[in-house]
Amino acid sequence: MYKYMKTLNFPVDIKRKNLKMAKIMYTQFGGPNSELAAALRYFSQKFSMPDEKGKALLNDIATEELGHCEMIVAMIKGLTKGATVEEMKQAGLSDLYAEHGFGTYPSNASGIPFTTAYIAVTGDPIADLSEDMAAEEKARAVYENLIDLCDDEDVIRPLLFLRQREIVHFNRFKELYKYYKKKGY
Numbered sequence: 001m002y003k004y005m006k007t008l009n010f011p012v013d014i015k016r017k018n019l020k021m022a023k024i025m026y027t028q029f030g031g032p033n034s035e036l037a038a039a040l041r042y043f044s045q046k047f048s049m050p051d052e053k054g055k056a057l058l059n060d061i062a063t064e065e066l067g068h069c070e071m072i073v074a075m076i077k078g079l080t081k082g083a084t085v086e087e088m089k090q091a092g093l094s095d096l097y098a099e100h101g102f103g104t105y106p107s108n109a110s111g112i113p114f115t116t117a118y119i120a121v122t123g124d125p126i127a128d129l130s131e132d133m134a135a136e137e138k139a140r141a142v143y144e145n146l147i148d149l150c151d152d153e154d155v156i157r158p159l160l161f162l163r164q165r166e167i168v169h170f171n172r173f174k175e176l177y178k179y180y181k182k183k184g185y
Helices: 019-025 035-048 052-080 085-090 094-100 125-148 153-183
Strands: none
Touching: 019 052, 019 085, 035 052, 035 125, 052 153, 085 094, 125 153
């Protein structure tokens, strides 16, 4: 079903270590508005879509969201490359280091682990698509906040790409929502 291309959706080439930025980037890996939450939400919801058009769209976007998880983790790894334990402590990453060393773990910026409570699924295509549009808008807003907090073009460029993909996904969900409303679902 899947073909792994071994390349990121957009190039990530972080040259400067910045553990504080890495810490806040975790929110898009395992927070409530994260790429992981979106991927699992859309994979789960696709089975409630009334036709192949909806199932295909949710599957396609869910798959892309997994690629975005990979980008976020690549950015976190680039921002923490060569970090010492002391630097991890100073950046507020002691708890993460204690349990996961220099590995990445899906959590939000405060270190709260990912939970499936972030995944909204009602089984109603209209309600789920409404949730999906809201989720894409929340993720867009988070990316804009991350961009505001960053001064490194090597980080900002992939964030801008990811922000733009949220807008594209919102519009694709909106088109499907309108189509289903017209069909009376």
